[in-house]
Amino acid sequence: MAQARSVAGAGGGGAARAALVTAIAALMVVIPAFPVPTHGxxxxxxxxxxxxxxxxxxxxxxxxxxxxxxxxxxxxxxxxxxxxxxxxxxxxxxxxxxxxxxxxxxxxxxxxxxxxxxxxxxxxxxxxxxxxxxxxxxxxxxxxxxxxxxxxxxxxxxxxxxxxxxxxxxxxxxxxxxxxxxxxxxxxxxxxxxxxxxxxxxxxxxxxxxxxxxxxxxxxxxxxxxxxxxxxxxxxxxxxxxxxxxxxxxxxxxxxxxxxxxxxxxxxxxxxxxxxxxxxxxxxxxxxxxxxxxxxTMTPAVLGGRQIEWLVCGLGVGALVAGFTVRFGRRRKS
The missing domain is CATH 3.60.110.10 (Carbon-nitrogen hydrolase)
Incomplete structure (x- = not known):
């Protein structure tokens, strides 16, 4: 029973993540592009x-x-x-x-x-x-x-x-x-x-x-x-x-x-x-x-895109380090 709940929980978590990704993608489509006036x-x-x-x-x-x-x-x-x-x-x-x-x-x-x-x-x-x-x-x-x-x-x-x-x-x-x-x-x-x-x-x-x-x-x-x-x-x-x-x-x-x-x-x-x-x-x-x-016109992507990339990369590396730390910490306790 516990195993079934675990599997169901995992499946639910996967569905939630998929729904979140879909929602973000839909939001990106709905949001209009940054207004760019043209000159000639x-x-x-x-x-x-x-x-x-x-x-x-x-x-x-x-x-x-x-x-x-x-x-x-x-x-x-x-x-x-x-x-x-x-x-x-x-x-x-x-x-x-x-x-x-x-x-x-x-x-x-x-x-x-x-x-x-x-x-x-x-x-x-x-x-x-x-x-x-x-x-x-x-x-x-x-x-x-x-x-x-x-x-x-x-x-x-x-x-x-x-x-x-x-x-x-x-x-x-x-x-x-x-x-x-x-x-x-x-x-x-x-x-x-x-x-x-x-x-x-x-x-x-x-x-x-x-x-x-x-x-x-x-x-x-x-x-x-x-x-x-x-x-x-x-x-x-x-x-x-x-x-x-x-x-x-x-x-x-x-x-x-x-x-x-x-x-x-x-x-x-x-x-x-x-x-x-x-x-x-x-x-x-x-x-x-x-x-x-x-x-x-300078769009936000031009003005801050590179900084956002570095931020996302830093968050990703930080998440990996945190994940490995937590995992190895649990192994030591067990």
Whole structure:
């Protein structure tokens, strides 16, 4: 009987906890987002080129991805955009090193009549050592080409670099060999002046990095360009949809519009309230042109989010310590 009561009590406690979680989730849905007034718009032309992947399905020739991206940008011309946005890795030639690539970037910006913000893998040599960076840059021919750039600060382990490469190569050489470059962490800030606004830049999984995202807003970002390359994940995963869902959460959290532009999708323009105002089909070339709202309001998540994270972490660690203390104390008494 005592055992039955114990089981029933445990079940009741579990039901109570589930009810509490459900109530909290419902409350979060009901509570409206922090009000964020907008101040003007930026006419953005975002281009999904449906280009090839980097590792698993590369283009037949180096430069093919850039040429296809340029071809699919043509609908932007004559649309009076303020900026053209390409995805992460849209250019498989480095315009900072390749004169032909630089000339093509020039042509796109000139024909669009607006700065071009695009992604490429860049290489820089210092003291005989060449380092590679996952870079987003603003390109303005009238000002000499590249006028600002952001190098991804936190490359993804086992995706953009391999920690302890010799050790893991000895275990799974075929997988480790797929990661051909070791990207160097960047040191630049992640905001760029794109002419009529300041954009916060998020490259791929930067969108899940709280520090990167809040820093971008604190440093003056009026909207977010979330540039990503989902091609290597293939058509049979939900990675790109998941990434867009995170972008929608970030829009509400930061109070900023998010232009989520991918090589193959899922690309969408999200307003500060988290609603989608345009979306492109996956694995289909397309263009989104929208007057995207700009904002400067600092939301509570930006002002105090990091402190709350540390508080919650501290409470969690404290609860673990208290739990172990109580448990071992009971064992000693028994």
């Amino acid at each position: 718009t930026l006419r953005v032309g975002a281009v999904q080129g449906d280009t090839k992947a980097g590792y698993f399905d590369p283009p037949a020739r180096v430069g093919d991805n850039l040429l296809r991206q340029i071809q699919k940008t043509q609908p932007v011309y004559g649309r009076h955009v303020d900026v053209v946005v390409w995805p992460e890795g849209a250019s498989d030639l480095d315009p900072l090193e390749d004169p032909d690539a630089a000339a093509l970037w020039d042509e796109v910006a000139q024909r669009a009549g607006a700065p071009l913000v695009g992604g490429a893998i860049t290489a820089r040599t210092s003291h005989g050592v060449t380092r590679y960076y996952n870079t987003s840059m603003v390109w303005q021919p009238a000002r000499g080409g590249e006028t600002d750039h952001y190098d991804k600060k936190h490359p993804v382990p086992f995706g953009e670099y391999v920690p302890a490469r010799p050790f893991f190569h000895a275990i799974v050489p075929s997988l480790i060999d797929l990661i051909q470059r070791e990207y160097t962490p960047g040191t630049t800030d992640d905001v760029m002046d794109v002419g009529k606004a300041v954009a916060s830049i998020a490259i791929c999984f930067d969108i899940v990095d709280d520090q990167i995202m809040t820093d971008g807003v604190r440093e003056g970002g009026q909207l977010v360009f979330a540039q990503t390359n989902n091609a290597d994940f293939g058509q049979f995963t939900d990675e790109s949809v998941q990434q867009l869902a995170i972008a929608r959460i970030r829009a509400r959290e930061l109070g900023r519009s998010v232009v989520n532009i991918s090589t193959v999708g899922t690309s969408a323009i999200v307003y500060p309230d988290g609603t989608e105002h345009d979306r492109l089909a996956t694995y289909t070339p397309g263009v989104m042109i929208d007057d995207v709202p700009l904002a400067t």
